[in-house]
Amino acid sequence: MTLAPERPVTARPVTARPVGGKLVDQFEFGLDAPICLTWELTYACNLACVHCLSSSGRRDPDELTTDEAKALIDEFERMQIFYVNIGGGEPTVRPDFWELLDYAVEHHVGVKFSTNGFRITPERAAKLAATDYVDVQISLDGATAEVNDHVRGAGTYDAALRAMANLQAAGMKDFKLSVVCTRHNIGQLDDFKAIADTYGAQLRLTRLRPSGRGADVWDELHPLPEQQRELYDWLVANGDRVLTGDSFFHLSAYGDALPGLNLCGAGRVVCLVDPVGDVYACPFAIHDTFKAGNIRSDGGFDTVWKHSELFADLRNPQTGGACVSCSAYDSCRGGCMAAKFFTGLPLDGPDPECVKGNAETAIAGERTRPGSSQDHSHTGTVRNAPVPLTLLTRRPDSPCDESPVTTGRRIGL
Amino acid sequence: MPATLAGSWRLSSSVSLRPEPFGALAYDFATRQLSFLKSPLLVDVVRRLAGAGSVDAALDSAGVPAEQHAAYLDALRSLARTGIITADHPRSSP
Numbered sequence A: 001m002t003l004a005p006e007r008p009v010t011a012r013p014v015t016a017r018p019v020g021g022k023l024v025d026q027f028e029f030g031l032d033a034p035i036c037l038t039w040e041l042t043y044a045c046n047l048a049c050v051h052c053l054s055s056s057g058r059r060d061p062d063e064l065t066t067d068e069a070k071a072l073i074d075e076f077e078r079m080q081i082f083y084v085n086i087g088g089g090e091p092t093v094r095p096d097f098w099e100l101l102d103y104a105v106e107h108h109v110g111v112k113f114s115t116n117g118f119r120i121t122p123e124r125a126a127k128l129a130a131t132d133y134v135d136v137q138i139s140l141d142g143a144t145a146e147v148n149d150h151v152r153g154a155g156t157y158d159a160a161l162r163a164m165a166n167l168q169a170a171g172m173k174d175f176k177l178s179v180v181c182t183r184h185n186i187g188q189l190d191d192f193k194a195i196a197d198t199y200g201a202q203l204r205l206t207r208l209r210p211s212g213r214g215a216d217v218w219d220e221l222h223p224l225p226e227q228q229r230e231l232y233d234w235l236v237a238n239g240d241r242v243l244t245g246d247s248f249f250h251l252s253a254y255g256d257a258l259p260g261l262n263l264c265g266a267g268r269v270v271c272l273v274d275p276v277g278d279v280y281a282c283p284f285a286i287h288d289t290f291k292a293g294n295i296r297s298d299g300g301f302d303t304v305w306k307h308s309e310l311f312a313d314l315r316n317p318q319t320g321g322a323c324v325s326c327s328a329y330d331s332c333r334g335g336c337m338a339a340k341f342f343t344g345l346p347l348d349g350p351d352p353e354c355v356k357g358n359a360e361t362a363i364a365g366e367r368t369r370p371g372s373s374q375d376h377s378h379t380g381t382v383r384n385a386p387v388p389l390t391l392l393t394r395r396p397d398s399p400c401d402e403s404p405v406t407t408g409r410r411i412g413l
Numbered sequence B: 001m002p003a004t005l006a007g008s009w010r011l012s013s014s015v016s017l018r019p020e021p022f023g024a025l026a027y028d029f030a031t032r033q034l035s036f037l038k039s040p041l042l043v044d045v046v047r048r049l050a051g052a053g054s055v056d057a058a059l060d061s062a063g064v065p066a067e068q069h070a071a072y073l074d075a076l077r078s079l080a081r082t083g084i085i086t087a088d089h090p091r092s093s094p
Helices: A023-028 A066-078 A097-106 A122-129 A145-152 A156-169 A186-198 A214-221 A225-241 A249-254 A301-307 A309-314 A337-342 A360-364 B040-049 B055-062 B066-081
Strands: A036-040 A083-087 A110-115 A134-139 A176-181 A202-207 A270-273 A278-280 A291-294 B009-011 B015-020 B023-028 B033-037 B085-087
Touching (some): A066 A097, A145 A156, A225 A249, A278 A301, B009 B040, B033 B040, B033 B066
Parallel strands (some): A083 A110, A110 A134
Antiparallel strands (some): A270 A278, A278 A291, B009 B085
């Protein structure tokens, strides 16, 4: 089992799981199986979004075979993992994608899969609408083509809307419209909601993580402090009708906790299986430091989940480090581990987007970013590739001064 | 939605329970809703509902102390509201 020796965590005494009490305290100690398992089916992708958190593009020649994928689904069924989030890459480019989808459903493993929508034809939409236990999540990172395509590539806005229209026409209800919140689309939240409503979809907002290629564009794309407040206020006003994947718990430090767990679930209730069978603590932590093991070489997924040293460590209550003296620590619990790691901040300190401003000095100072330990990005020309971004080197005088449509490409996840 | 727990109840056919150290996860494949049963004893009660004939009989057979019956009935009403448990025979009046 892999335990990266360089993981900068101090040894903590092993604490016993409490009996009774709040669920979130139970979750800190981990579960017998994950609640939220993401399975990146392939690193192959027909797009090259600038913020791809798995640095996808090219298929890994070592990716799980159809039989291995089915055996993994069998294991999910045995572990009573009721549903999985399938992503990539673009999962629909795997030739056996639809076969695996059917296999999962037949084996009582519900699937929600993320897609850019290019392959959601009317025929596929009809099939999806007729299949129980399958949900679809269409990625869109701008409520206008200008904002979206700069991040995700030319034509991707139209493709996403076409897919949603196909799903709606087929009678698919409450599928998801999934948005990564960036500096350029925070002002479009109402517009995203309107688009979702138009197609009978449910809006899902998630946080831009500095993972994968996202690390390269995070400085330019992550929401500005005043936009974080705008996002928080919007979520408080609309949160009961919008999904977030619990990804904004760092914003809870503004005041009222947002709906959801408000806990880092990495290795506790969340994990990621990548296309070659590596198991990581969370979808935003594809790096050797957070690799718990491999389903091929370490005894299968169940064994990795239950017995990896990394996960055992993550299931110890964290100390909070520099954050414990902060009045908001109980709300945000120090924020996102992956965001800290990939921006080169200490894991037991504040989140890089700490709303109390406690990371500002560290972010402005010398940082050593860990870089990526895998990269499947396209190396050649990609048909829909986003236009290379001209980086803004100064901070805009106000958010309104920075047009989202000016000079550049943006990264998408 | 029934306001009382009269009659016979059971775990809904679309719901699966997964035991966990704190109790269980309950997943409804029909609604894609995940719920949490926060005590192993409550899980035992829910599993005993089918065939017990009544909620009270399930509480007794699981060994729920009498002074905790009210709290368990509250929990069961909540599970009924969310469709995790269903009445065995639909009744004409609530």
